[in-house]
Amino acid sequence: MFSFKRFTIRQDRTAMKVCTDACVLGAYADVADESGRPARILDIGTGTGLLALMAAQRNPVARIDAVEVDEAAFGQARENVANSPFADRVRVWLGRVQAFVPSLPATADRHGAEDGIAGEDALYHRILTNPPFYTNHLRSPDSAVNRALHTDELPFTELVDAVQTLLRPDGQWWVLLPPHETSVLTQLAATAGLHPFRQLHLRHNDGKPIFRMITGFAYTRQAVQTETLAVHESVGSAYTPVFRALLRDFYLIF
Known part of the structure; x- marks a missing residue:
């Protein structure tokens, strides 16, 4: 169990646990609707529901859908949402995002996406x-771990196709990946007209190489704004002031 300031994540039935880089994604990604309308947000592969709940905390008017293909993780995410202060604004769906059809809140059925309605709204x-x-790495005997870590269920080409189908023309797509995989995905996204506009490079500390990148994509081509975040100080295990400021609204220790 991982307790945050405003919600708790139970994770005993999920393959992917709460991790630092996912928390940075949840705190860093732009989840505001610049037009002033209540934003619609989608979390693809929600796992425990972490990103959906972080988005709900950061945007108090957003309506959030979270899609999860693993049945055990789906059940746990739905419980985590139900036990949070944001249960009225977050819906968890069981299924593959490749087949997901978005629903407007007033007509949505929590138990499946097949009854949803399409359209820009x-x-x-x-x-x-x-x-x-992961693509060619050694497999775990646990099928849920394989589903969470390997691209079999969601190849990058199918992920890009799904985003192209589900994202508004003026929307943003935020992705967390290692550097090499970021480069591969960026090339695939360009074929769909999606281009990076902002990127955060994550390091364990200033002396370590980049281990993750958080990239914001949009349909408009523009200069990429690049930032670097070190999680820990160069000496010792203390968190850096920038990391503490970013996660202050979530981590109990801050």
Whole structure:
């Protein structure tokens, strides 16, 4: 169990546990609707429901859908949402995002996406993704772990197709990946007209190489704004002031 300031994540039935880089994605990604309308946000592969709940805390008017293909993780995410202060604004769906059809809140059925309705009003201002990225690595005997870590269920090509289908023309897609996989995804996204506009490079400390990148994509091509975040100080294990400021609204220790 991982307790945050405003919600708790139980994770005993999920393959992917709460991790630092996912928390940075949830705190860093732009989840505001610049038009002033209530934002619609989609979390692809929600796992425990972490990103959906962080988005709900940061945007008090957003309506959030969270899609999860693993049944055990789906059940746990739904319980985590139900036990949070944001249960009236977050819906958890069981199924593959490749087949997901968005629903407007007034007509949505919590138990499946097949009854949803399409149309620009049902598309998303923001999409958040912490996708699986292993391809040829050794497999775990646990099928849920394989589903969470390997790209079999959600190849990058199918992920890009899903985002292109579900994202509004003026929307943003935020992705967390290692550097090499970020480069691969960026090339695929360009074929769909999606281009990076902002990127955060994550390091364990200033002396370590980049281990994750958080990239914001949009349909407009523009200069990429690049930032670097070190999680820990160069000496010792203390968190850096920048990391503390970013996660202050979530971590109990801050």
